[in-house]
Amino acid sequence: MRIVLKECLWESMGDELLVLFDPREVITLGDPDGRVAALLTELSRAPQTAKSLARTLSVPEEDVTEALAALDSLGLVEDADSRTLGDPAMDARHFSNLAFFGTFARLDRPRTEYLRRLREAHVLVLGVGGGGSSLVQSLAGLGIGTLTLVDRDDVEPRNFARQFLYRHSDLGRSKVERAAEWVREYDPTISVRAVDRWINGPDDLKDLIDGVDLVAGGLDGDPEAHLWVNEAAARAGVPIVVGGMTRTQVMYYSVDPGKSACVQCDWENRADLGEESAGGFFERNRAGITVTNTLIGPLAMQIGSLVAYEALRYLTGLEPPVAAGAYIKLDLRDGLQPERQPFATTPDCPVCGGS
Template sequence: MAVKIYIPTPLRPVTENNAKLDAEAKDVAGLLDELLGRYPALRGHILDDNGDISRFVSVYVNNEEIHSLQGKSTTLKDGDEVAVIPAMAGGAVPFTEDQIRRYSRHIILPEVGGKGQRRLLESRVLLIGTGGLGSPAALYLAAAGIGTLGVVDFDVVDLSNLQRQVAHHVHDLGRPKVQSAAETIHDINPDVKVVQHNTRVASDNIMEIIGDYDVIIDGCDNFPTRYLVNDACVLAGKPNVHGSIFRFDGQATVFAPGKGCYRCLFPATPPPGMVPSCQEAGVLGVLPGIIGVIQATEAIKLVLGAGEPLINRLLLYDALTMEFREVRIRRDTNCPICGDNPTIKELIDYEQFCGIGPAH
């Protein structure tokens, strides 16, 4: 029977840019054989490894999906129009064969699937800090196929970092951390576009930096930056996946817009000198691995809209006793930035707020 086949734009590079093809076939199976005979490169876009129509592709006969007809045995008559439509989100190109193989363990999860993997590939996640927390988060986010990973850091790789900052290697010593992290991310997954922000986030640049991202991961190591990231995320309405570590203890939570913030949890910083830094107090190298991977997990869940995010829940981890506990946290209606009557309406001087004085 003489039928027309409609080829959508993502598949046209394979059909010499033909949008409509004329073909002769008595049923859908025969038509696909004919089509693949003409354009063998279409096979990977339409069929799975078993030769069945891939789960990411729908075939329509006169606007009816063939599963509601007789599947591949659906008979065709003169003048029928058949459309082969791959799964798409926002005009994305279909998965390549390599992508289907790379992400197969995600794609078979009902909670992720082809649609979720597509979302991950289209998502933009920003890592503030590529140190202890940012490194493990970067590795897993890269492997998961986050489409764009922004990395912010102003530091260079030091030998003392390698005890926990697993995105950096011996050959990176002395190099900017963002460069070293970008290279590691690409070595894991060339699908990921890495945007390097080789700078220290500050009141005058953070709004512009975070504006481009869907999810912000706070992996910083000092109070002024923590409050800065918090306030910027509240003002920009961005989810902030928080992680912090100290010696053998870790904390993680998600501050979602309208659901409370770091200031609701800790309205003020401890006085300078009361809480030593990791440099002064030490940190078990594997600890940020646990917390950073929890942050990556939460970022992925936020992108997928899957499961129960760590919103209004502060997860506490003790590596020495190997215990996790969870406490509830709430939005404080009197919070100076996310409360009912906020007094902080723009970014402030965070060094001064934390009683540290200007950076030197």
Template sequence: MKYNRPRIKPIYPLYRLDKTYFRIGAQLGITVEFGDPEGQLYSLASKLNGQKVSDIVVEMQKKFPELTVDDIISGIDLLDENNVLEETLPDETDEERYLPNISYFSRFVGMNGNRFEVQRKIHESTILLLGLGGGGSNILTLLAGLGPKKIIIVDYDRVEMGNLGRQFLFREADVGKLKTEVAKKAINEMNSDVEIEVHNQKIQSPEDILQYTDGVDLVICAIDEPPFIIHRVVNKAIVAADLPCVFGASQVSRGRVYTVIPYVTGCFDCLNLNFSKHDPKFLDQFVGFREVNFNPPSIAYGPGMFQLVSSIVDEAIRVLTRYAKPQSLGTQFEINYEDGSSFTHHTWPRFEDECPTCGNGSAEDWQIFQYYQNKGIKYD
């Protein structure tokens, strides 16, 4: 038989509405209702508690002699098609701290999958985190709870009093200390399963990143200064290393997440080409922004930052494990802190023949790239 020890996913309640209908689940959007006037399917569902299918067949035929084995398997198929079943997997386990994660992943894994495998992929992953500011410091705490094998952190800054309203990894006693040192100590105390490697360095070139990419499975870019320019530097590095990267940035009351998978999605330079091709005001806006030398105060509201960083980390886990479809591949996933809504922008393609970074093009052919020059930043 194709089933071994199926069970109704423990994350869902099973209950009758009346003599004709029953439901699995109790939340709008994740609840399935079944018509069952003879009570056969509800009885079957009630018996799907991890026992062997052969035992279930015996019990069902004892109660409903008219049912064939194929009838009973068809009933299990119906429940499986509605994504409410999982294999019990009695020999699989994990540390207690990760079991709630696994229960969440079970929502997305059916009878043909293994909910423990998602967490196992996380345990086997090494993540390179760039930046420990309002985004990076909170990203780090979420990653620590998920339990990757190793997190490599690159940052050069020290904790300031102005950080404490949104960078909740740090405490008042940490003011003046290097963020990397504080972060390593805090995460070691939070989750000793995770290996933490820190580097006190300001990123100014792709080489500054490439020296840390050996053995890395995914990069998270949580640095956004100098604006746009630093993302181009990171993009150059992750394409050279052939590593997926989740980028995040916050502007006033909006946050954006986008993901680059080299040679699969368009890269950051492809995004610039896409805007150059399709937005007649893009170059003027970019040049105008650069020339005004805009230097705003720190703009960061803790609850808003949490909306952004949770999306960044979830996207990273989606890319690493594919427990669910990533939301920001080749597109910008935007979060509105004001009303909690989100949407995706139009996707941009990979320009293999024209992109100077992930393709065969030349930066000299595109006017936009001359405005990315910045003192102290080496791109090529």
């Protein structure tokens, strides 16, 4: 393997070598004899194998291999020949995606591997309205290979404050048809399917969920729609990432099937309808609360991007999903600081059996 040093700067200071890779911190390495500095200098000159580095630096190859492993554990080196896809047009299209994943690349996990996983993924997007409109754009930007979009609404003037996929000339058109058209125009290499369908229960989702890698978005309309999505996805063993907004909180959560608690687990722990308490009052009235959709553009973009980034965690394994089995709530009254609230767990959950 030809190894290359990622973009970084270094300076020797006494017995130490200071390395600047991520502006958030300076890495300090012990380097009393200057051999690490010499290795970095050589690695920055051109991509090289451990063997050629050992020859140039006149040190045993096993010492070089050991030093490269240490640099790899710090995320400072990568496989020189797996930095691009090898197709100039695709490399340009995914320039920023590849640069982003370059930060996290390791010798055994090149930047192109993260992108390959996204390009091979099939995501089912439920709802292309409020959060869904920006979610579709974020997923398309990442280059998700296959998208199935589900919605039942048409484009209306009231959508324009927050749904930036749509234009005035789209008024009256099927949202999902227009959203699919947007994706095709944006990136013809993405395979996209529009499904104009009412969802009335978990069974209506079965054929859509079979074979997908992830479900993202969220259905509105019925207060229990999120339970249908949870159930259908749990049956299929597919993760879900859902986002939305209450009056003063932007929120998202995910369910990692077989690993995290699910939405039903949390639902089973709700207060009893007859309970004389704030919780009981809330449950008695949950279905009756009519809140005019208060979502505005900046917050819709926030939801779409948070859901898309959590989806990226699931699809690439970049890091574990942060919202698995928990609500992440960003409070408008608290500067949009995220707070993580784990779902209540239910050992005998009828949907997941109590992951």
